[in-house]
Amino acid sequence: MIRLFIIIYYFILVFSTVIVNMTHIEVPQNITHWPLFHNGVAASLAINRHACDMGDNWIRSQILKNNDITNEQAGFLYGLGLIGHFKNLPKSLIYSLLQKANELTMMASLLGICVSNYKSMSLTLTSLLTIYIKSMLPQTLFEWEVPFGVQICGIMGLGLLYAGSGDRYISDILLAEIGKLPVSTGEKEMVILEREAYAFTSGIALGTVLFKKGLHNINSKEDFFTSALLSYIIGKERVYSFGSLRTHIQVHEYGSMNANITATGAMIALGLTYFSTKNKDIAEWFTPNDIMRLIELIRPDLLLLRTVVYNLISWESINNTTEWIEKQIPTALSKNAFQTKISLNTYDAESITQAYCYLVSGVCFSLALKYAGTWNEQTANIIRTYFKQFQVYIDRPADYVENDPDCYAPDTITLEFVISTLVLSLAMVR
Structure with missing residues (x-):
């Protein structure tokens, strides 16, 4: 009898059709938004920048004829801006693009228009961007609801319009935006990731406006900007706030800067301001000589940005040789990385390994910036060598550390970040 039941059960398993319900698997609704957006950008970049039939009439007839603009069409619009087809758009068309409810469309339109008008310092476009930068608006009784992504694009657009100009008024705005306090906008709050992205974008925009102005006086206020950015990096007392100060009641940061938020933007702003100036x-x-002292004091990922900023300032000294890379990485760090038994008693294995990973990423990314698009084989080989060094920890089984007790593997998040950075660096060179 038992054998009969076993045989029957076997045939049921073999010949029956099993339907697996996948509806319970949760997938973010916006998981395809950015891939579709970038697909649209890639399609538009294939168009000749001198094409004469891609003007406002074509955009009205092909893009705006539908009630809703898709994510791919938004990316296509941004690509048109990148190749300069948004330089002389009429105001009516700009209004038509920005009135769409799709957030990606607003972001793509703002950035595309500003890229096409790079360094133009257009007062018309400055007035347009003012709508999306709340600190430039007068304080009113009601809150103007602007998506955070659009606010970030407005900040970056301001930097693109005034790139290299050293404009004092715009620089003051962007400097204050790096240390912007968290605000409450209606029912939404500026969460930590959005706030850090806003500060980082403000730093890039400020560095774009003050690009290479470290060689000269920045409207006789060079020392002020430099000291203010230093305050953002190390978390000194708050500098000042441009415009009205509207903060969230549950967050109190009036005494000093939150360096975890402001440091990234301030560092990249300094790197661009003093780009290739060799300012000692x-x-x-x-x-790099201070890295060993800072391992226990700052986040490991900030070591990457510190390395990139150092090499931006010392741009001419970047060299695609092994000797140059070894000078960027302290010997004590490279010898003790990936080891459980380290010779440095004051540090633990995790801190040493993480610091080494992010430092190598920063060095390789700096190298890729210098040799971007050159197809330099020597540079590519150096980056590929470090990629293979970290790739070993992906290919090995998860329990290999138990078989090799002297080996300390980097954590998954660090490893994925380093691998992604090295792949991006290699792609920049090739």
Whole structure:
């Protein structure tokens, strides 16, 4: 009898059709938004920048004829801006693009228009961006609801319009936006990731406006900007706030800067301001010699940005040789990375390994910036060598550490970040 039941059960398993319900698997609704957006950008970049039939009439007839603009069409619009087809758009068309409810469309339109009008310092477009930068608006009784993504694009657009101009008024705005306090907008609050992205974008925009102005006086206020950015990096007392100060009641940061938020934007702003100036005083703040002292004091990922900023300031000294890379990485760090038994008693294995991973990523990314698009085989081989060094920890089984007790593997998040950075660096060179 038991054998009969076993045989029957076997045939049921073999010949029956099993339907697996996948509806319970949760997938983010916006999981395809950015891939579709970038697909649209890639399609538009294939168009000749000198094409004469891609003007406002074509955009009205092909894009705006539908009630809703898709994510791919939004990416296509941004691509048109990248190749300069948004330089002389009429105001009516700009209004038609920005009135669409799709957030990606607003972001793509703002950035595309500003890229096409790079360095133009257009007062018309400045007035347009003012609508999306709340600190430039007068304080009113009601809150103007602007998506955070659009606010970030407005900040970046301001930097693109005034790139390299050193404009004092715009620089003051962007400097204050790096340390912007968290605000409450209607029912939404500026969450930590959005706030850090806003501060980082403000730093890039400020660095774009003050690009290479470290060689000269920035409207006789060079020392003020430099000291203010330093305050953002190390978390000193708050500098000042441009415009009205509207903060969230549950967050109190009036005494000093939150360096975890403001440091990234301030560092990239300094790197772009003093780009290729070889300013020893500024470069000394980011020198690799201080890395061992800072391992226990700052987040490991900030070591990557510190390395990139140091190399931006010392741009001419970047060289695609092994000797140059070894100078960027302290010997004590490279010898003790990936080891459980380290010779440095004051540090633990995790801190040493993480610091090494992010430092190598920063060095390789700096190298890729210098040799971007050159197809330099020597540079590519150097980056590929470090990629293979980290790739070993992906290919090995999860329990290989138990078989090799002296080996300390980097954590998954660090490893994925490093691998992604090295792949991106290699793609930039090739």
